[in-house]
Amino acid sequence: QSALTQPASVSGSPGQSITISCTGTSSDVGSYNLVSWYQQHPGNAPKLMIYEVNKRPSGVSNRFSGSKSGNTASLTIYGLQAEDEADYHCCSYVADSTLVFGGGTKLTVL
Amino acid sequence: EVQLVQSGAEVKKPGESLKISCKASGYTFTTYWIAWVRQMPGKGLEWMGTIYPGDSDTRSSPSFQGQVTFSADKSISTAYLHWTSLKASDTAMYYCAKSLDSSGHDIDSWGQGTLVTVSS
Numbered sequence: 001q002s003a004l005t006q007p008a009s010v011s012g013s014p015g016q017s018i019t020i021s022c023t024g025t026s027s028d029v030g031s032y033n034l035v036s037w038y039q040q041h042p043g044n045a046p047k048l049m050i051y052e053v054n055k056r057p058s059g060v061s062n063r064f065s066g067s068k069s070g071n072t073a074s075l076t077i078y079g080l081q082a083e084d085e086a087d088y089h090c091c092s093y094v095a096d097s098t099l100v101f102g103g104g105t106k107l108t109v110l
Numbered sequence: 111e112v113q114l115v116q117s118g119a120e121v122k123k124p125g126e127s128l129k130i131s132c133k134a135s136g137y138t139f140t141t142y143w144i145a146w147v148r149q150m151p152g153k154g155l156e157w158m159g160t161i162y163p164g165d166s167d168t169r170s171s172p173s174f175q176g177q178v179t180f181s182a183d184k185s186i187s188t189a190y191l192h193w194t195s196l197k198a199s200d201t202a203m204y205y206c207a208k209s210l211d212s213s214g215h216d217i218d219s220w221g222q223g224t225l226v227t228v229s230s
Contacts, residue, residue: 001172003154034215038155045205045220046155057218089155097143097160097169097214104154 001094004029004102011108012080020105022073022090028100030071034093037066037075040104041086049088050075077107085109112136114206114221121227122196129192130224132206139187140164143209145217146180146191150202158204160214161189169214196228 005023012018022035029035033053038046048057050066053073063078073092077084090102117131132144145160159170163182170180179192189206203223210216 003156006154032215036216038217040155045223046207047220048210048216048218051210051216051218087154091155091157091217093215097162098171099145099157099160099214099217100171101147101155101157 001028001098001100004090004092004100006088006090006102006105008103009106009108011110012077013110014080014082016080017076017078018080018107019074019076020088020090020107022075022092022102024071024073024092024100026071028071028092028094029068029073031095032093033068035066035068035073036091037064038089038091039084039086040089046089080109082109112208112219114208114219116204116206116221116224119225119227121229124196124198124228124230126196126228127192127194128196128226129190130204130226132189132191132221134187134189134208137208139182140184141212143212143214144180144182144189145207145209145214146178146189147205147207147217148174148202149205149223155205158191160209162214163187163189196226198228198230200226201228202226 037050161180207217
């Protein structure tokens with residue numbers, strides 16, 4: 001399976017909103033509502049931010065929102081804050097308990 | 111509280127074998143999948159494969175098939191990732207991670223990572 005496609009980098013100013021896309025195929029993103037998003041600060045392990053396209057785990061800010069259209073999933077962060085600066089990785093279920101990640105997107109808060 | 115505690119950093123030579131571990135606590139080890147994820151220096155995450163400790167059922171990414179082995183010891187709630195012959199290209203951070211539920215569709219909790227350096 002090929003990696004999902006994410007932009008290498010995005011940026012925004014504090015208070016603004018940004019959206020990170022994650023494009024797959026009809027065999028992964030397009031077939032299942034099983035896309036998750038992870039935030040990773042430098043030197044740390046990833047942290048689950050969104051699962052099953054648009055669900056937030058307990059404790060994750062409601063400024064983080066997920067959606068999907070066709071073969072492309074998106075993560076939107078509203079009201080950007082300095083602590084949101086991190087790498088973001090999307091992940092999709094493929095089939096038979098297998099997963100595939102995107103290449104990761106570096107978010108810079110200007 | 112769910113915890114995944116991984117073994118410490120390793121420095122090995124090409125051709126050597128290695129087994130790293132991931133000790134789970136705070137949940138029923140046998141009813142959730144444990145995935146292994148590679149992150150090469152400065153790169154993104156790569157799903158390597160997963161194991162269901164309840165029956166040791168495994169799945170592998172085609173990219174890692176035959177290159178590594180996944181195992182688990184239910185008696186001590188520990189999962190393992192094993193190489194028989196390391197290459198320099200295996201240098202990376204390796205994370206274990208627990209599935210959100212028994213289906214294995216998502217990952218929720220992560221270990222702290224084990225840095226593996228392979229150099230002659």
